[in-house]
Amino acid sequence: MTKLSVNINKIATLRNSRGGDLPNVVQFAKDVQRFGAEGVTIHPRPDERHIRYQDAYDLKPIVHTEYNIEGNPIPKFIDLVLGTKPTQVTLVPDSIDAITSNTGWDTIKHKDFLVEVISEFKRNGIRTSIFVDPDLHQIEGAKETGTDRIELYTEAYAYQYGLGNKDAIKPYAECAQLANTLGLGVNAGHDLSLENIKFFKENIEGLLEVSIGHALISESLYLGIENVVQMYLHRLS
Ligand SMILES: CC(=O)[C@@H](O)[C@H](O)COP(=O)(O)O
Numbered sequence: 551m552t553k554l555s556v557n558i559n560k561i562a563t564l565r566n567s568r569g570g571d572l573p574n575v576v577q578f579a580k581d582v583q584r585f586g587a588e589g590v591t592i593h594p595r596p597d598e599r600h601i602r603y604q605d606a607y608d609l610k611p612i613v614h615t616e617y618n619i620e621g622n623p624i625p626k627f628i629d630l631v632l633g634t635k636p637t638q639v640t641l642v643p644d645s646i647d648a649i650t651s652n653t654g655w656d657t658i659k660h661k662d663f664l665v666e667v668i669s670e671f672k673r674n675g676i677r678t679s680i681f682v683d684p685d686l687h688q689i690e691g692a693k694e695t696g697t698d699r700i701e702l703y704t705e706a707y708a709y710q711y712g713l714g715n716k717d718a719i720k721p722y723a724e725c726a727q728l729a730n731t732l733g734l735g736v737n738a739g740h741d742l743s744l745e746n747i748k749f750f751k752e753n754i755e756g757l758l759e760v761s762i763g764h765a766l767i768s769e770s771l772y773l774g775i776e777n778v779v780q781m782y783l784h785r786l787s
């Protein structure tokens with residue numbers, strides 16, 4: 551069974567564009583869970599241009615499914631995670647100015663650092679996951695860090711699948727197989743969508759969780775726009 555965790559960063563980005571509280575991220579998180587989502591993911595960045603640190607605290611009491619907080623473990627982020635105690639923390643090595651996450655960890659080079667932060671989170675009862683490229687050496691390195699899970703960075707798969715190259719699944723399938731053998735749980739995310747998710751799921755053994763935001767929110771707009779336009783027309787008639 552693969553859990554769907556909805557990343558609500560985009561809802562915060564939309565809210566921030568006007569400075570008010572529309573759309574309301576807490577209400578949105580309540581709604582996605584009511585509609586069946588099995589988790590809520592947020593990815594606060596140091597400049598808080600998407601989800602804000604305060605949002606992470608506001609969401610804590612209402613997320614009754616899996617609460618997953620993603621981010622680069624700088625001191626401010628570590629304090630946030632220890633203060634909110636989500637179900638899972640996913641460590642992502644994103645630079646401060648990156649538009650979105652664009653690389654996985656070098657689990658070999660950053661082993662000592664990862665061992666340190668992962669053990670701190672695990673001491674506090676928080677499950678850990680680390681964002682990695684589909685590279686067998688990086689999966690072996692991930693095992694050495696003590697992490698509970700990995701999150702496979704799926705941007706390359708999504709891009710290639712869109713071009714019709716289904717072979718792009720191969721490194722992901724191999725990495726998932728190795729992770730399963732090593733006792734690491736397998737999550738995945740980035741640019742997964744209604745178009746590419748089924749094939750991914752069918753080919754990845756033991757896929758525990760996917761976190762999806764950008765496409766899922768965009769698809770919600772496309773699929774919901776007809777209804778809303780009709781509702782406005784009705785009120786104007
Ligand atoms: C790790 C990852 O791939 C996602 O967390 C992604 O970074 C989504 O965040 P944004 O939608 O804010 O780019």
Ligand SMILES: NCC(=O)COP(=O)(O)O
Nearest residue numbers: 557739740741761763764
């Ligand atoms: N961990 C990936 C995530 O939360 C969502 O990524 P995306 O669907 O917004 O690309």
